Amino acid sequence: MPAEGLVLRGVAITMDPRRPEVEAVGIRGGVIEAVGSAAEACAALGEGVEVVELGGGAALPAFIDAHHHYSLAAFDAGTPDLHLPSGSSIADVLGLVERAVGAGGGDGWLRLQGYDPAKLQEGRGPRVDELDEVCPDRPLLLIAFSFHDGCLNARGLAEMGWDRGSADPPNGRLLRGRGGRLTGEVSEGAFFLAEARSRDSLLVRGEDAWMAACEAHGRALLASGIVRVGDAAVAPAFERLYQRAAADGRLPVIVHQMPVAAASVLEPRFDGEPTGAGDAAAPVGPAKLFMDGAERCALCFSITQLARSGMATLRRAVGGAGLAGLRAGSRVRWKRGRDGLLHSGMLFWDQPTLDAAVSRAGERGLQVAQHAIGNEAIAQAVTALEHSGRALEGLPGRPRLEHTMLLDDALARRIGDAGAIAVVQPYFVYDFLGDAAALTPPPDPIRAKPLRTLLSSGVTLAGSSDYPVSHYDVLAAIQAAVTRRTRHDRVCEPDEALSVEEALRAYTVGGALALGVDHETGTLEPGKRADIVVLSDNPLRIAPDSLTDVRVLRTYTGGRLAYERS
């Protein structure tokens, strides 16, 4: 069909500022050939062209999810999902673990992901003794929703060689109870060691299952209008699997692989192919570097800010930032640094080492994506770009900062001046961040998920889900970005809202910039790939509260109809 050509007629939202809305898009040979009136498009494509009427719907550039854990999602697709509603209990989590144990699968590692300690009645996740009751015989890793924390059972701890005498691994923590006994809970560097170990052992016999889940996940993304993602942590074992999936035609969407090391997601990897190289279906993305923890993100405040709000208020307020460890409050420890400022959370790099790493990535032809949630981590990431960013010049895309959740105006301006892209997750506002932040906003001048502040500081936004941390439904994320409404019907920092058009831009042209492919996709313009989503309504013409009622009717990737709603 692409060879003969096709005209989509109705309303097309192009994301091209020169002509933002047109009547028709003509495609042929996988490429957009004409954008304009229906008469112009039909004339350009010639006699006998097939015309698809959009009715009350609209055609847009297909969506891009710039930070999405595709390989891990496919990997954990075979076990029950622990994303439970608020008010569930540890017993509910254990019930699902028991079901997975009962399903068999030998005596090797078992892992399940998605529980949020803050949403459980007990205000904490399960611990080693509780896990042993339902899974005594196999090593078990329970992965928290943030994918930065988890819990092991006794067999899991033994498999890792961890007991009460073990020191905390680098950039990680083994949580301890009375007498220094391990609770099984593992955080950051410790969690990621267990994550890598359990994954490697499961992959040995799970490759075919991964391949099937990879294909199914890609089809689900197409049904949501997503045709391209950045996989934000690809260990070498997954690189090989992606190659196989691409060669076998089992990768329905394009996946940009962002390399990390085999031993731990926290370790960067610069020894592979440069950004943009590799199979067109699964090219190399930017190298991923982690600046700070997730629940233990690196924050810093001045004594003045402290004095203004008082220690108790500050602690509660920062807890209100919605990151589970901080929400618990008691786990937040403030330390006075030599700079006279108060610091909390985990910062993984020192500045000179980070500067050298960014330079080395650039020399290897790798663009960089720095995970930075707290203001201290974001400042460090931006400083590295100021010091070493020249090494990245000429590489595909632009330097990325992942998450950028807690920052002030001055820091937003530094991000803008550094030319970095903020890869943001608006759905977090609805899902877990907004409720806590709405109750107790972070202390002035820090803002939570400051989308408007970033945009007005000249920062390009790229939209993403961080799936499976939160859902990948783009229209729900756009609704959250526009309404700032939370799961519990609160409104979080409403002056940080985006317009629908701005939010759509983040999931189309912004995503293309973040993946270094803005020359080939992200807008509806002649010469670009025909990556197009057809929606049931025009999202610019309906009430933002109705955005989640909009349906994806068709998804085209490279001009091929890859999804059609039945």
Ligand SMILES: [Zn+2]
């Ligand atoms: Zn992530």
